[in-house]
Amino acid sequence: MLDLVSSLEDRLQSHLLPCSLPPDVQYYKNNSGSSQISLHVTPGNTHSPIDFVLGSWVHSELPTGGSLDITSISAYLKTSNDAPNFAFDLIRSSPTMLLLVLDLPPRKDLILSPEYLKTFYEDTELEKHRQELEKVQEVQPYFSSSLFIRAFASPTAIYVRVQTENDGGERIDEILRNHIGPISKQVLGIWLDHCACAEREVGEEERGYLRKRDGFVRNKTIEVDLGTSFPRLFGPEGADKLLDAIKKYFSV
Amino acid sequence: MLDLVSSLEDRLQSHLLPCSLPPDVQYYKNNSGSSQISLHVTPGNTHSPIDFVLGSWVHSELPTGGSLDITSISAYLKTSNDAPNFAFDLIRSSPTMLLLVLDLPPRKDLILSPEYLKTFYEDTELEKHRQELEKVQEVQPYFSSSLFIRAFASPTAIYVRVQTENDGGERIDEILRNHIGPISKQVLGIWLDHCACAEREVGEEERGYLRKRDGFVRNKTIEVDLGTSFPRLFGPEGADKLLDAIKKYFSV
Numbered sequence: 031m032l033d034l035v036s037s038l039e040d041r042l043q044s045h046l047l048p049c050s051l052p053p054d055v056q057y058y059k060n061n062s063g064s065s066q067i068s069l070h071v072t073p074g075n076t077h078s079p080i081d082f083v084l085g086s087w088v089h090s091e092l093p094t095g096g097s098l099d100i101t102s103i104s105a106y107l108k109t110s111n112d113a114p115n116f117a118f119d120l121i122r123s124s125p126t127m128l129l130l131v132l133d134l135p136p137r138k139d140l141i142l143s144p145e146y147l148k149t150f151y152e153d154t155e156l157e158k159h160r161q162e163l164e165k166v167q168e169v170q171p172y173f174s175s176s177l178f179i180r181a182f183a184s185p186t187a188i189y190v191r192v193q194t195e196n197d198g199g200e201r202i203d204e205i206l207r208n209h210i211g212p213i214s215k216q217v218l219g220i221w222l223d224h225c226a227c228a229e230r231e232v233g234e235e236e237r238g239y240l241r242k243r244d245g246f247v248r249n250k251t252i253e254v255d256l257g258t259s260f261p262r263l264f265g266p267e268g269a270d271k272l273l274d275a276i277k278k279y280f281s282v
Numbered sequence: 283m284l285d286l287v288s289s290l291e292d293r294l295q296s297h298l299l300p301c302s303l304p305p306d307v308q309y310y311k312n313n314s315g316s317s318q319i320s321l322h323v324t325p326g327n328t329h330s331p332i333d334f335v336l337g338s339w340v341h342s343e344l345p346t347g348g349s350l351d352i353t354s355i356s357a358y359l360k361t362s363n364d365a366p367n368f369a370f371d372l373i374r375s376s377p378t379m380l381l382l383v384l385d386l387p388p389r390k391d392l393i394l395s396p397e398y399l400k401t402f403y404e405d406t407e408l409e410k411h412r413q414e415l416e417k418v419q420e421v422q423p424y425f426s427s428s429l430f431i432r433a434f435a436s437p438t439a440i441y442v443r444v445q446t447e448n449d450g451g452e453r454i455d456e457i458l459r460n461h462i463g464p465i466s467k468q469v470l471g472i473w474l475d476h477c478a479c480a481e482r483e484v485g486e487e488e489r490g491y492l493r494k495r496d497g498f499v500r501n502k503t504i505e506v507d508l509g510t511s512f513p514r515l516f517g518p519e520g521a522d523k524l525l526d527a528i529k530k531y532f533s534v
Contacts, residue, residue, distance in 0.1 A: 185432035
């Protein structure tokens with residue numbers, strides 16, 4: 031998924047400041063060395079509508095002998111731009127099983143914002159990409175165990191589980207190369223063209239609403255997502271260290 | 283699904299007024315006689331938190347020789363009670379294919395209302411019923427073509443397609459009897475116990491919010507749901523007659 035990161039960095043080059051995390055958080059491994067993470071947070075500059083981009087790469091050796099790899103890229107906009115954020119998570123827990131989350135999570139209640147639904151989800155034809163991936167035989171819808179995460183997803187969100195035959199991982203690599211890779215790049219392209227760089231007029235009242243809603247989402251992301259996976263991977267002390275370093279970016 | 287209706291009527295007996303639709307709307311068929319509908323709207327009385335319950339039974343002979351049967355039951359609460367509504371739709375388009383929608387659609391933005399999510403979706407364990415149905419081999423998630431309808435669904439919504447082998451309908455009848463029937467009754471039971479009869483304190487500002495959000499949902503329901511299916515089934519004139527008769531109940 032390096033392609034995805036370079037697409038993002040190329041397009042947002044003039045927007046982003048360098049990562050300012052301490053080096054021992056940018057690369058961290060637990061005491062036994064079984065889990066390691068490479069973590070980057072690049073904040074948007076003063077003039078950018080981007081608040082920050084977070085990328086993380088986790089590799090963990092499982093007690094069962096296998097390994098777990100998690101690639102996450104998420105991009106958060108400031109309240110001066112009400113467009114959807116970007117979320118990508120790829121969790122490969124065995125050579126033949128992976129979970130993919132690919133979404134532009136809305137920042138408003140879509141029921142009360144039909145224009146927002148039309149602009150960012152209908153007119154951009156995001157659904158086409160969800161349907162394209164759904165056609166791949168090994169791809170099945172996946173339901174997060176967190177109802178908050180389900181509520182937070184957009185109507186065109188891609189939450190899928192890919193389970194292939196026991197072929198050592200060949201087929202899943204093929205699905206990554208021919209389907210997940212290209213579709214992720216297209217969805218990121220939509221986000222870059224229609225969201226990150228959208229010219230949106232956001233009034234003061236609207237900004238207050240976004241501050242509140244974004245705040246809820248970011249706190250919950252720390253609590254139910256990173257706040258549960260980091261302790262499992264890095265132990266309580268390691269997780270605290272990592273979370274402390276990134277928490278300040280999550281404040282709205 | 284007569285069971286479902288009698289459960290609802292038994293429990294809400296003291297709440298509901300008789301159906302006051304004109305007789306030629308309570309039962310209507312198109313000129314050729316190929317489509318017929320039985321339509322009931324029972325409004326809640328002055329003291330009830332129920333705004334109205336709508337039930338409809340459609341039977342339509344298809345030009346292909348098959349037939350289409352749609353059973354819909356939905357219950358809408360007043361703004362004095364902010365609990366979720368109830369929605370049930372069963373669309374059987376052949377002996378071996380059906381779609382089921384079973385949900386308690388939220389009436390608030392769940393991202394901004396974590397207590398609401400907890401009370402009505404987590405604590406009620408609605409998810410258990412969704413998972414139970416998901417286990418049946420022939421049951422597959424179904425994605426509505428309307429992004430609005432997807433946005434409107436709760437995180438525990440059951441939107442499924444059931445497709446069985448060409449056995450004349452025996453297996454699907456079994457799934458209806460052993461799975462869909464009991465699960466629908468349980469979900470309705472949760473709605474009756476925890477929503478319809480919930481004692482909720484709703485302030486004036488909150489009521490204003492519900493009036494607005496309910497209004498959007500009800501208008502869209504008329505527009506994208508009934509407003510597209512009725513003309514197809516009963517022609518423009520018949521659809522107008524039916525929609526005119528029920529529209530007044532949908533105003534908030």
